[in-house]
Amino acid sequence: MIRVGIVGATGYTGVELLRMLSTHPNAKVSVVTSRAEAGRQVSDLFPSLRGVCDLVFSDVNPDELAANCDVVFYATPHATAMHHAEALLARGVKVIDLSADFRIRDQATWEKWYGVEHASAHLIPQAVYGLPERNRAKITSADLIACPGCYPTSVQLGFAPLLEAGVINAASLIADCKSGVSGAGRKAAVGSLLCESADSIHAYAVSGHRHLPEIKQGLGDFAGTEVGITFVPHLTPMIRGIQATLYATLTAECDLQALFEARYKDEIFVDVMPAGSSPATRTVRGSNVCRLAVHRPQGGDTVVILAVEDNLIKGAAGQAIQCMNIRFGFNEAEGLSLVGLMP
Numbered sequence: 001m002i003r004v005g006i007v008g009a010t011g012y013t014g015v016e017l018l019r020m021l022s023t024h025p026n027a028k029v030s031v032v033t034s035r036a037e038a039g040r041q042v043s044d045l046f047p048s049l050r051g052v053c054d055l056v057f058s059d060v061n062p063d064e065l066a067a068n069c070d071v072v073f074y075a076t077p078h079a080t081a082m083h084h085a086e087a088l089l090a091r092g093v094k095v096i097d098l099s100a101d102f103r104i105r106d107q108a109t110w111e112k113w114y115g116v117e118h119a120s121a122h123l124i125p126q127a128v129y130g131l132p133e134r135n136r137a138k139i140t141s142a143d144l145i146a147c148p149g150c151y152p153t154s155v156q157l158g159f160a161p162l163l164e165a166g167v168i169n170a171a172s173l174i175a176d177c178k179s180g181v182s183g184a185g186r187k188a189a190v191g192s193l194l195c196e197s198a199d200s201i202h203a204y205a206v207s208g209h210r211h212l213p214e215i216k217q218g219l220g221d222f223a224g225t226e227v228g229i230t231f232v233p234h235l236t237p238m239i240r241g242i243q244a245t246l247y248a249t250l251t252a253e254c255d256l257q258a259l260f261e262a263r264y265k266d267e268i269f270v271d272v273m274p275a276g277s278s279p280a281t282r283t284v285r286g287s288n289v290c291r292l293a294v295h296r297p298q299g300g301d302t303v304v305i306l307a308v309e310d311n312l313i314k315g316a317a318g319q320a321i322q323c324m325n326i327r328f329g330f331n332e333a334e335g336l337s338l339v340g341l342m343p
Protein backbone atom coordinates (compact mmCIF):
# COMPACT_ATOMS: atom_id res chain seq x y z
CA MET A 1 0.00 0.00 0.00
CA ILE A 2 1.53 3.36 -1.00
CA ARG A 3 0.93 6.55 0.96
CA VAL A 4 -0.46 9.49 -0.99
CA GLY A 5 -0.46 13.21 -0.33
CA ILE A 6 -2.78 15.67 -2.05
CA VAL A 7 -1.77 19.32 -2.00
CA GLY A 8 -4.81 21.43 -2.83
CA ALA A 9 -7.38 18.86 -1.71
CA THR A 10 -10.23 21.36 -1.42
CA GLY A 11 -10.23 22.13 -5.15
CA TYR A 12 -12.25 20.35 -7.80
CA THR A 13 -9.42 18.13 -9.01
CA GLY A 14 -8.26 17.53 -5.43
CA VAL A 15 -11.64 16.27 -4.26
CA GLU A 16 -11.86 14.08 -7.36
CA LEU A 17 -8.51 12.54 -6.41
CA LEU A 18 -9.91 11.85 -2.94
CA ARG A 19 -13.09 10.28 -4.32
CA MET A 20 -11.34 7.99 -6.79
CA LEU A 21 -8.43 7.03 -4.53
CA SER A 22 -10.94 5.95 -1.87
CA THR A 23 -11.59 2.83 -4.00
CA HIS A 24 -7.94 2.16 -4.80
CA PRO A 25 -6.68 -1.15 -3.34
CA ASN A 26 -2.98 -0.18 -3.37
CA ALA A 27 -3.01 3.51 -2.38
CA LYS A 28 -4.10 5.26 0.80
CA VAL A 29 -4.33 9.02 1.15
CA SER A 30 -2.35 10.08 4.21
CA VAL A 31 -2.04 13.88 3.93
CA VAL A 32 -4.48 16.41 2.48
CA THR A 33 -3.64 20.09 2.45
CA SER A 34 -5.53 23.32 2.32
CA ARG A 35 -4.28 26.60 3.69
CA ALA A 36 -7.78 28.03 4.07
CA GLU A 37 -9.30 24.88 5.66
CA ALA A 38 -6.39 23.67 7.80
CA GLY A 39 -7.73 21.90 10.90
CA ARG A 40 -11.09 21.07 9.35
CA GLN A 41 -12.38 17.54 8.77
CA VAL A 42 -12.51 16.62 5.09
CA SER A 43 -15.97 15.10 5.55
CA ASP A 44 -17.18 18.33 7.15
CA LEU A 45 -16.33 20.31 4.01
CA PHE A 46 -17.32 17.48 1.65
CA PRO A 47 -20.18 15.43 3.16
CA SER A 48 -20.00 13.23 0.05
CA LEU A 49 -16.86 11.76 1.67
CA ARG A 50 -18.46 11.01 5.06
CA GLY A 51 -17.57 7.46 6.04
CA VAL A 52 -14.95 7.37 3.28
CA CYS A 53 -12.28 9.81 4.42
CA ASP A 54 -11.49 10.58 8.08
CA LEU A 55 -8.57 12.94 7.38
CA VAL A 56 -8.19 16.53 8.50
CA PHE A 57 -6.84 19.23 6.18
CA SER A 58 -3.41 20.51 7.14
CA ASP A 59 -1.35 23.45 6.00
CA VAL A 60 1.22 22.77 3.31
CA ASN A 61 4.41 21.47 4.89
CA PRO A 62 6.91 19.77 2.54
CA ASP A 63 8.62 18.05 5.51
CA GLU A 64 5.34 16.50 6.63
CA LEU A 65 4.58 15.45 3.05
CA ALA A 66 8.02 13.89 2.62
CA ALA A 67 7.77 12.00 5.92
CA ASN A 68 4.31 10.59 5.27
CA CYS A 69 4.00 10.09 1.53
CA ASP A 70 5.42 7.97 -1.26
CA VAL A 71 3.79 10.15 -3.88
CA VAL A 72 2.33 13.66 -3.73
CA PHE A 73 -0.24 15.03 -6.15
CA TYR A 74 -0.21 18.79 -6.68
CA ALA A 75 -3.81 19.82 -7.44
CA THR A 76 -2.82 23.45 -7.11
CA PRO A 77 -2.62 26.51 -9.35
CA HIS A 78 0.54 26.89 -11.42
CA ALA A 79 3.65 28.22 -9.68
CA THR A 80 3.04 26.08 -6.57
CA ALA A 81 4.57 22.65 -7.23
CA MET A 82 7.69 24.24 -8.64
CA HIS A 83 8.53 25.54 -5.15
CA HIS A 84 8.31 22.11 -3.43
CA ALA A 85 9.24 19.53 -6.03
CA GLU A 86 12.97 19.53 -5.42
CA ALA A 87 12.67 18.93 -1.66
CA LEU A 88 10.27 16.04 -2.18
CA LEU A 89 12.26 14.43 -5.00
CA ALA A 90 15.42 14.66 -2.90
CA ARG A 91 13.70 12.53 -0.26
CA GLY A 92 12.57 9.93 -2.76
CA VAL A 93 8.96 11.09 -2.99
CA LYS A 94 7.37 10.97 -6.45
CA VAL A 95 5.62 14.15 -7.58
CA ILE A 96 2.58 14.16 -9.88
CA ASP A 97 1.71 17.72 -10.79
CA LEU A 98 -1.71 18.47 -12.23
CA SER A 99 -0.72 22.07 -12.90
CA ALA A 100 1.31 23.45 -15.78
CA ASP A 101 4.61 23.93 -13.93
CA PHE A 102 6.52 21.16 -15.68
CA ARG A 103 4.52 20.60 -18.86
CA ILE A 104 6.40 22.89 -21.22
CA ARG A 105 9.97 22.01 -22.07
CA ASP A 106 11.06 25.51 -23.07
CA GLN A 107 11.49 27.66 -19.96
CA ALA A 108 11.14 30.97 -21.80
CA THR A 109 7.88 29.84 -23.42
CA TRP A 110 6.51 28.77 -20.05
CA GLU A 111 7.50 32.06 -18.41
CA LYS A 112 5.95 34.05 -21.25
CA TRP A 113 2.57 32.31 -20.98
CA TYR A 114 2.42 31.97 -17.19
CA GLY A 115 3.87 35.37 -16.39
CA VAL A 116 6.28 34.30 -13.63
CA GLU A 117 9.86 33.22 -13.41
CA HIS A 118 10.23 29.45 -13.10
CA ALA A 119 11.50 28.60 -9.61
CA SER A 120 12.98 25.19 -10.50
CA ALA A 121 13.68 25.23 -14.20
CA HIS A 122 16.53 22.76 -13.70
CA LEU A 123 13.89 20.09 -12.99
CA ILE A 124 12.03 20.61 -16.28
CA PRO A 125 14.23 18.20 -18.28
CA GLN A 126 13.49 15.33 -15.90
CA ALA A 127 9.72 15.83 -15.94
CA VAL A 128 7.75 13.33 -18.01
CA TYR A 129 4.59 14.55 -19.71
CA GLY A 130 1.87 12.37 -18.23
CA LEU A 131 -0.09 11.38 -21.32
CA PRO A 132 -0.03 7.58 -21.08
CA GLU A 133 -1.15 7.11 -24.67
CA ARG A 134 2.14 8.70 -25.72
CA ASN A 135 4.57 8.33 -22.82
CA ARG A 136 3.60 5.12 -21.02
CA ALA A 137 7.12 3.69 -21.13
CA LYS A 138 8.71 6.88 -19.79
CA ILE A 139 6.12 7.20 -17.02
CA THR A 140 7.13 3.81 -15.60
CA SER A 141 10.38 5.32 -14.31
CA ALA A 142 9.45 9.00 -13.91
CA ASP A 143 9.88 10.65 -10.52
CA LEU A 144 8.29 13.92 -11.66
CA ILE A 145 5.18 13.64 -13.81
CA ALA A 146 3.58 16.68 -15.45
CA CYS A 147 -0.03 15.84 -16.14
CA PRO A 148 -1.47 17.36 -19.30
CA GLY A 149 -4.10 20.07 -19.23
CA CYS A 150 -7.72 19.23 -19.95
CA TYR A 151 -7.98 20.81 -23.41
CA PRO A 152 -4.56 19.49 -24.45
CA THR A 153 -5.57 15.91 -23.58
CA SER A 154 -8.62 15.91 -25.86
CA VAL A 155 -6.88 17.77 -28.69
CA GLN A 156 -3.83 15.49 -28.65
CA LEU A 157 -5.76 12.23 -28.44
CA GLY A 158 -7.97 13.42 -31.29
CA PHE A 159 -5.22 14.43 -33.69
CA ALA A 160 -2.59 11.83 -32.70
CA PRO A 161 -3.49 8.99 -35.10
CA LEU A 162 -3.57 11.36 -38.08
CA LEU A 163 -0.30 13.09 -37.20
CA GLU A 164 1.51 9.82 -36.55
CA ALA A 165 0.30 8.46 -39.88
CA GLY A 166 1.29 11.66 -41.68
CA VAL A 167 -2.00 11.92 -43.57
CA ILE A 168 -2.98 15.52 -42.73
CA ASN A 169 -1.53 18.94 -43.28
CA ALA A 170 0.03 19.56 -39.87
CA ALA A 171 0.55 23.24 -40.63
CA SER A 172 -3.09 24.28 -40.43
CA LEU A 173 -5.04 22.40 -37.77
CA ILE A 174 -8.13 23.78 -36.05
CA ALA A 175 -9.34 22.92 -32.54
CA ASP A 176 -12.74 24.31 -31.60
CA CYS A 177 -13.18 23.35 -27.94
CA LYS A 178 -15.92 23.74 -25.33
CA SER A 179 -15.43 23.34 -21.60
CA GLY A 180 -17.69 23.11 -18.57
CA VAL A 181 -17.35 25.71 -15.84
CA SER A 182 -15.49 23.42 -13.40
CA GLY A 183 -12.50 23.87 -15.69
CA ALA A 184 -11.96 27.21 -13.97
CA GLY A 185 -11.60 25.58 -10.55
CA ARG A 186 -13.49 26.07 -7.29
CA LYS A 187 -12.25 29.53 -6.41
CA ALA A 188 -14.82 32.31 -6.29
CA ALA A 189 -14.88 34.16 -9.61
CA VAL A 190 -17.56 36.29 -11.24
CA GLY A 191 -17.34 34.38 -14.53
CA SER A 192 -18.24 31.16 -12.75
CA LEU A 193 -21.42 32.52 -11.16
CA LEU A 194 -24.63 30.80 -12.26
CA CYS A 195 -26.03 34.05 -13.67
CA GLU A 196 -22.89 34.67 -15.69
CA SER A 197 -22.26 31.18 -17.07
CA ALA A 198 -25.70 29.54 -17.40
CA ASP A 199 -27.90 29.82 -20.49
CA SER A 200 -25.10 31.25 -22.63
CA ILE A 201 -21.91 30.23 -24.44
CA HIS A 202 -18.93 32.30 -25.40
CA ALA A 203 -15.44 31.98 -26.77
CA TYR A 204 -12.49 33.29 -24.78
CA ALA A 205 -8.73 33.75 -25.18
CA VAL A 206 -9.16 33.59 -28.95
CA SER A 207 -5.88 35.39 -29.55
CA GLY A 208 -4.00 32.93 -27.37
CA HIS A 209 -4.76 30.61 -24.44
CA ARG A 210 -2.17 29.17 -22.04
CA HIS A 211 -2.88 25.70 -23.33
CA LEU A 212 -1.78 26.68 -26.84
CA PRO A 213 1.98 26.19 -26.36
CA GLU A 214 1.33 22.88 -24.58
CA ILE A 215 -0.93 21.70 -27.40
CA LYS A 216 1.62 22.73 -30.02
CA GLN A 217 4.43 20.98 -28.19
CA GLY A 218 2.40 17.78 -27.73
CA LEU A 219 1.08 17.66 -31.30
CA GLY A 220 4.60 18.34 -32.57
CA ASP A 221 5.81 15.29 -30.66
CA PHE A 222 3.19 13.12 -32.36
CA ALA A 223 3.89 14.63 -35.78
CA GLY A 224 7.67 14.66 -35.50
CA THR A 225 7.57 18.20 -36.84
CA GLU A 226 6.29 21.61 -35.81
CA VAL A 227 2.53 22.03 -36.19
CA GLY A 228 0.35 25.06 -36.83
CA ILE A 229 -2.95 25.21 -34.99
CA THR A 230 -5.78 27.63 -34.30
CA PHE A 231 -7.22 26.81 -30.88
CA VAL A 232 -10.43 28.52 -29.75
CA PRO A 233 -11.81 27.58 -26.33
CA HIS A 234 -15.41 28.27 -25.28
CA LEU A 235 -17.14 28.31 -21.92
CA THR A 236 -20.37 26.31 -21.96
CA PRO A 237 -23.18 26.13 -19.40
CA MET A 238 -22.38 22.69 -18.03
CA ILE A 239 -20.52 21.68 -14.89
CA ARG A 240 -18.10 19.15 -16.35
CA GLY A 241 -17.02 18.04 -19.75
CA ILE A 242 -14.96 19.02 -22.74
CA GLN A 243 -16.02 18.70 -26.35
CA ALA A 244 -13.21 19.18 -28.85
CA THR A 245 -14.22 19.45 -32.49
CA LEU A 246 -11.04 19.15 -34.51
CA TYR A 247 -10.50 19.90 -38.20
CA ALA A 248 -7.65 19.03 -40.56
CA THR A 249 -7.05 18.73 -44.28
CA LEU A 250 -6.22 15.27 -45.59
CA THR A 251 -3.10 14.98 -47.71
CA ALA A 252 -3.31 11.25 -48.40
CA GLU A 253 -6.05 8.68 -48.80
CA CYS A 254 -6.64 6.46 -45.79
CA ASP A 255 -9.32 4.46 -44.00
CA LEU A 256 -9.83 6.87 -41.11
CA GLN A 257 -12.01 4.59 -39.03
CA ALA A 258 -9.52 1.72 -39.30
CA LEU A 259 -6.64 4.07 -38.48
CA PHE A 260 -8.27 5.28 -35.26
CA GLU A 261 -9.39 1.81 -34.20
CA ALA A 262 -5.91 0.37 -34.73
CA ARG A 263 -4.18 3.24 -32.90
CA TYR A 264 -6.31 2.89 -29.78
CA LYS A 265 -7.13 -0.81 -29.74
CA ASP A 266 -4.96 -1.38 -26.64
CA GLU A 267 -5.88 1.85 -24.85
CA ILE A 268 -8.41 1.14 -22.13
CA PHE A 269 -9.31 4.80 -21.65
CA VAL A 270 -9.74 5.83 -25.28
CA ASP A 271 -12.94 4.69 -26.96
CA VAL A 272 -13.25 4.97 -30.74
CA MET A 273 -16.93 4.99 -31.57
CA PRO A 274 -18.44 3.41 -34.70
CA ALA A 275 -18.32 5.44 -37.93
CA GLY A 276 -20.94 8.19 -38.03
CA SER A 277 -21.15 8.64 -34.24
CA SER A 278 -21.36 11.87 -32.26
CA PRO A 279 -20.05 11.33 -28.73
CA ALA A 280 -21.69 13.40 -26.00
CA THR A 281 -19.91 14.79 -22.94
CA ARG A 282 -22.64 13.15 -20.88
CA THR A 283 -21.30 9.70 -21.80
CA VAL A 284 -17.95 10.36 -20.11
CA ARG A 285 -19.18 12.35 -17.12
CA GLY A 286 -17.50 10.84 -14.06
CA SER A 287 -15.32 8.44 -16.07
CA ASN A 288 -11.69 8.38 -17.18
CA VAL A 289 -12.58 7.80 -20.82
CA CYS A 290 -11.85 10.01 -23.81
CA ARG A 291 -14.43 9.08 -26.44
CA LEU A 292 -13.65 9.79 -30.09
CA ALA A 293 -15.39 9.71 -33.46
CA VAL A 294 -13.87 10.47 -36.85
CA HIS A 295 -15.79 11.89 -39.82
CA ARG A 296 -15.12 12.86 -43.41
CA PRO A 297 -18.09 15.05 -44.38
CA GLN A 298 -19.32 14.49 -47.95
CA GLY A 299 -16.18 12.43 -48.63
CA GLY A 300 -14.18 15.63 -49.04
CA ASP A 301 -10.63 16.33 -47.93
CA THR A 302 -11.58 17.74 -44.51
CA VAL A 303 -11.41 15.31 -41.61
CA VAL A 304 -13.44 16.13 -38.49
CA ILE A 305 -12.64 14.47 -35.18
CA LEU A 306 -15.01 14.69 -32.23
CA ALA A 307 -13.45 14.12 -28.80
CA VAL A 308 -15.19 14.25 -25.44
CA GLU A 309 -13.78 13.80 -21.95
CA ASP A 310 -14.55 14.77 -18.37
CA ASN A 311 -12.17 17.68 -17.75
CA LEU A 312 -11.81 16.72 -14.08
CA ILE A 313 -11.05 13.06 -14.76
CA LYS A 314 -9.32 12.09 -18.04
CA GLY A 315 -8.51 15.81 -18.25
CA ALA A 316 -6.99 15.92 -14.74
CA ALA A 317 -7.41 13.69 -11.65
CA GLY A 318 -8.16 10.41 -13.44
CA GLN A 319 -5.22 10.79 -15.78
CA ALA A 320 -3.02 11.63 -12.77
CA ILE A 321 -4.08 8.39 -11.05
CA GLN A 322 -3.54 6.50 -14.31
CA CYS A 323 0.04 7.86 -14.28
CA MET A 324 0.46 6.85 -10.63
CA ASN A 325 -0.71 3.33 -11.47
CA ILE A 326 1.78 3.09 -14.32
CA ARG A 327 4.62 4.50 -12.20
CA PHE A 328 4.06 2.12 -9.31
CA GLY A 329 3.35 -0.94 -11.47
CA PHE A 330 -0.31 -1.25 -10.50
CA ASN A 331 -3.06 -2.27 -12.88
CA GLU A 332 -3.56 0.88 -14.96
CA ALA A 333 -7.31 0.89 -14.35
CA GLU A 334 -7.11 0.58 -10.55
CA GLY A 335 -9.39 3.19 -8.94
CA LEU A 336 -10.57 4.25 -12.39
CA SER A 337 -13.16 1.66 -13.35
CA LEU A 338 -15.87 4.27 -13.35
CA VAL A 339 -18.65 4.20 -15.91
CA GLY A 340 -20.00 7.60 -16.97
CA LEU A 341 -23.03 8.87 -15.05
CA MET A 342 -26.34 8.65 -16.87
CA PRO A 343 -28.38 10.82 -17.08
Ligand SMILES: NC(=O)c1ccc[n+]([C@@H]2O[C@H](COP(=O)([O-])OP(=O)(O)OC[C@H]3O[C@@H](n4cnc5c(N)ncnc54)[C@H](OP(=O)(O)O)[C@@H]3O)[C@@H](O)[C@H]2O)c1
Nearest residue numbers: 008010011012013034035036075076077099183185186316
Ligand atom coordinates in the same frame (compact mmCIF):
# COMPACT_ATOMS: atom_id res chain seq x y z
N1 LIG B 1 -10.38 22.14 -13.14
C1 LIG B 1 -10.01 21.44 -14.21
O1 LIG B 1 -10.82 21.00 -15.02
C2 LIG B 1 -8.54 21.14 -14.43
C3 LIG B 1 -8.20 20.26 -15.45
C4 LIG B 1 -6.83 19.97 -15.68
C5 LIG B 1 -5.86 20.58 -14.90
N2 LIG B 1 -6.24 21.46 -13.92
C6 LIG B 1 -5.18 22.08 -13.15
O2 LIG B 1 -5.17 21.45 -11.87
C7 LIG B 1 -4.82 22.41 -10.86
C8 LIG B 1 -5.93 22.45 -9.81
O3 LIG B 1 -7.13 22.85 -10.46
P1 LIG B 1 -8.51 22.94 -9.66
O4 LIG B 1 -9.53 23.27 -10.69
O5 LIG B 1 -8.70 21.74 -8.80
O6 LIG B 1 -8.22 24.22 -8.74
P2 LIG B 1 -9.10 24.82 -7.54
O7 LIG B 1 -10.44 24.18 -7.53
O8 LIG B 1 -9.02 26.30 -7.66
O9 LIG B 1 -8.29 24.34 -6.23
C9 LIG B 1 -7.00 24.78 -5.96
C10 LIG B 1 -6.50 24.12 -4.70
O10 LIG B 1 -5.13 24.51 -4.48
C11 LIG B 1 -4.97 25.07 -3.18
N3 LIG B 1 -4.00 26.15 -3.33
C12 LIG B 1 -4.16 27.33 -4.00
N4 LIG B 1 -3.04 28.04 -3.99
C13 LIG B 1 -2.12 27.31 -3.29
C14 LIG B 1 -0.76 27.52 -2.92
N5 LIG B 1 -0.10 28.63 -3.29
N6 LIG B 1 -0.15 26.58 -2.19
C15 LIG B 1 -0.79 25.45 -1.81
N7 LIG B 1 -2.08 25.19 -2.13
C16 LIG B 1 -2.74 26.12 -2.87
C17 LIG B 1 -6.36 25.52 -2.76
O11 LIG B 1 -6.53 25.43 -1.35
P3 LIG B 1 -5.98 26.52 -0.32
O12 LIG B 1 -5.97 27.84 -1.07
O13 LIG B 1 -6.91 26.47 0.83
O14 LIG B 1 -4.59 26.06 0.05
C18 LIG B 1 -7.27 24.49 -3.43
O15 LIG B 1 -7.38 23.34 -2.61
C19 LIG B 1 -4.64 23.74 -11.59
O16 LIG B 1 -3.27 23.95 -11.87
C20 LIG B 1 -5.41 23.56 -12.88
O17 LIG B 1 -4.95 24.35 -13.95
C21 LIG B 1 -7.55 21.73 -13.65
